[in-house]
Amino acid sequence: MSSSMAELKMVESSAADLTAAVVTVSDSCARGEREDLSGPAVAQLLLKLHFSITVREVVSDDSIQIQNVLIRLAHDVRFVVTTGGTGIAVRDVTPEATTAVCDRLLDGVAERMRSEGSRNTPFALLSRGVCGVRGRALILNLPGSPTGAVESLEAVVHLIPHALELLDGKTEHG
Amino acid sequence: MSSSMAELKMVESSAADLTAAVVTVSDSCARGEREDLSGPAVAQLLLKLHFSITVREVVSDDSIQIQNVLIRLAHDVRFVVTTGGTGIAVRDVTPEATTAVCDRLLDGVAERMRSEGSRNTPFALLSRGVCGVRGRALILNLPGSPTGAVESLEAVVHLIPHALELLDGKTEHG
Amino acid sequence: MSSSMAELKMVESSAADLTAAVVTVSDSCARGEREDLSGPAVAQLLLKLHFSITVREVVSDDSIQIQNVLIRLAHDVRFVVTTGGTGIAVRDVTPEATTAVCDRLLDGVAERMRSEGSRNTPFALLSRGVCGVRGRALILNLPGSPTGAVESLEAVVHLIPHALELLDGKTEHG
Numbered sequence: 001m002s003s004s005m006a007e008l009k010m011v012e013s014s015a016a017d018l019t020a021a022v023v024t025v026s027d028s029c030a031r032g033e034r035e036d037l038s039g040p041a042v043a044q045l046l047l048k049l050h051f052s053i054t055v056r057e058v059v060s061d062d063s064i065q066i067q068n069v070l071i072r073l074a075h076d077v078r079f080v081v082t083t084g085g086t087g088i089a090v091r092d093v094t095p096e097a098t099t100a101v102c103d104r105l106l107d108g109v110a111e112r113m114r115s116e117g118s119r120n121t122p123f124a125l126l127s128r129g130v131c132g133v134r135g136r137a138l139i140l141n142l143p144g145s146p147t148g149a150v151e152s153l154e155a156v157v158h159l160i161p162h163a164l165e166l167l168d169g170k171t172e173h174g
Numbered sequence: 175m176s177s178s179m180a181e182l183k184m185v186e187s188s189a190a191d192l193t194a195a196v197v198t199v200s201d202s203c204a205r206g207e208r209e210d211l212s213g214p215a216v217a218q219l220l221l222k223l224h225f226s227i228t229v230r231e232v233v234s235d236d237s238i239q240i241q242n243v244l245i246r247l248a249h250d251v252r253f254v255v256t257t258g259g260t261g262i263a264v265r266d267v268t269p270e271a272t273t274a275v276c277d278r279l280l281d282g283v284a285e286r287m288r289s290e291g292s293r294n295t296p297f298a299l300l301s302r303g304v305c306g307v308r309g310r311a312l313i314l315n316l317p318g319s320p321t322g323a324v325e326s327l328e329a330v331v332h333l334i335p336h337a338l339e340l341l342d343g344k345t346e347h348g
Numbered sequence: 349m350s351s352s353m354a355e356l357k358m359v360e361s362s363a364a365d366l367t368a369a370v371v372t373v374s375d376s377c378a379r380g381e382r383e384d385l386s387g388p389a390v391a392q393l394l395l396k397l398h399f400s401i402t403v404r405e406v407v408s409d410d411s412i413q414i415q416n417v418l419i420r421l422a423h424d425v426r427f428v429v430t431t432g433g434t435g436i437a438v439r440d441v442t443p444e445a446t447t448a449v450c451d452r453l454l455d456g457v458a459e460r461m462r463s464e465g466s467r468n469t470p471f472a473l474l475s476r477g478v479c480g481v482r483g484r485a486l487i488l489n490l491p492g493s494p495t496g497a498v499e500s501l502e503a504v505v506h507l508i509p510h511a512l513e514l515l516d517g518k519t520e521h522g
Contacts, residue, residue: 087340088278088337088341089340089341089343090277096278104444106436106474107459107462108466108475108476109473109474110281111281111285111462111463111473114281114282114285115289115463118282118286122333123336125280125283125285125286125333126282126283126333126337127282128278128281156473159471159473159474162471162474163436163474166435166436166437167436261514262452262454262511262514262515263514263517264451270452285455288455288456288459289459289463292456296506296507297507297510298456299456299459299504299507300456300457300507300510300511300514301456302452302454302455302456
């Protein structure tokens with residue numbers, strides 16, 4: 001979409017500190033039984049949009065492990081992106097782990113990922129990924145499939161630089 | 175809509191165990207003062223979509239009673255559908271009762287019922303119905319009016335067989 | 349939009365008691381350092397739609413102060429509208445304060461404000477404003493900018509008279 005391209009250009013022109021980390025949440029990737037395709041795909045898109053990726057990590061579908069990684073990364077970078085663990089199976093716990101470490105959630109970001117995603121696949125509506133604020137960092141959950149992760153990120157990434165500026169206290173209305 | 179018809183066909187071709195129960199939540203229906211039109215309408219649509227209805231029940235707008243019915247039915251069937259009690263009046267407690275017995279909620283399903291419903295009546299936005307997972311079962315809250323119940327179900331029923339497969343552990347991405 | 353105009357006309361023909369209060373949530377307005385433009389803009393729109401404004405107040409971005417104002421006003425009027433404090437900065441606490449004093453939330457109203465708002469500005473998706481019920485009153489959070497506040501109110505105000513009737517117990521389906 002041309003409007004989407006225009007929105008993505010907004011990312012490039014931001015003055016915010018666009019440090020980012022990418023976390024792949026997957027038991028099989030963590031065990032080395034499966035190649036992580038989503039993490040690199042997400043990182044590639046972020047680099048293209050002029051985010052600087054400081055780290056990529058792979059973690060099991062374990063709530064405590066996920067929380068620890070998010071706490072550590074949210075201290076070091078402004079934008080922490082996860083991929084995986086957003087589904088409805090019992091072992092999918094990324095949204096719960098993210099909610100546990102966030103100060104507040106931005107429901108509108110999750111709503112937009114789902115509604116945009118459902119244009120490509122109706123099952124995007126089943127994704128439970130959240131977006132939240134922890135300190136001065138944003139944490140965003142993307143689905144586990146490479147295509148779903150990239151499409152979800154594209155649907156909302158234009159909001160991130162402005163959101164980071166707001167977290168820096170750059171507001172217009174008091 | 176033709177796209178809707180295509181989506182409904184997806185339901186028919188699913189390999190999942192499509193057992194379903196329909197629960198009418200209504201004080202007046204439970205007292206026998208009003209004919210239950212919504213329960214039969216929902217059951218008829220589910221049958222047409224090749225779900226097998228194992229039971230239909232009528233329960234008062236009482237949170238504990240609703241919870242007990244949902245717990246029992248979610249043990250026996252894969253898809254428990256309620257109709258009624260999703261409004262904003264004090265006695266409308268179906269969403270709270272459902273949330274209380276669910277392991278996790280699928281916000282995207284509720285969002286879609288509201289946004290699709292609002293095309294027919296703006297007041298669909300006031301519906302508070304939720305969709306959640308309890309064990310291997312899905313529980314879905316529909317509004318109390320026959321038309322609203324059927325339209326809301328039609329808006330999301332194509333997601334159910336895939337969701338049930340995911341609950342069975344049939345996932346592509348680990 | 350013509351459909352929007354039709355919906356706004358629905359407000360005018362309602363039989364509900366359309367008493368309203370407008371609360372501006374802003375540290376700088378409360379200190380008198382900034383002129384409150386949003387409160388008057390919201391009040392003007394409500395008057396045009398035949399709501400009777402009983403009071404306008406200005407309060408700091410302080411959760412306890414906001415809660416106390418909302419509790420008091422929800423006792424006196426049917427529709428309490430706030431403007432400001434819905435963003436993602438640390439001092440934005442209006443949604444949390446509103447949630448704390450509400451019996452239940454109407455997620456569909458917040459969803460619609462965000463999705464409609466994002467047609468004008470993508471950053472509307474970052475708004476965390478909620479709509480909730482307290483007793484027989486509705487409380488609605490609008491963003492802090494005059495334009496954002498008016499646009500958000502226009503997106504959902506047609507739902508208010510019907511919602512107030514439902515809170516009065518005027519339901520069709522039991």
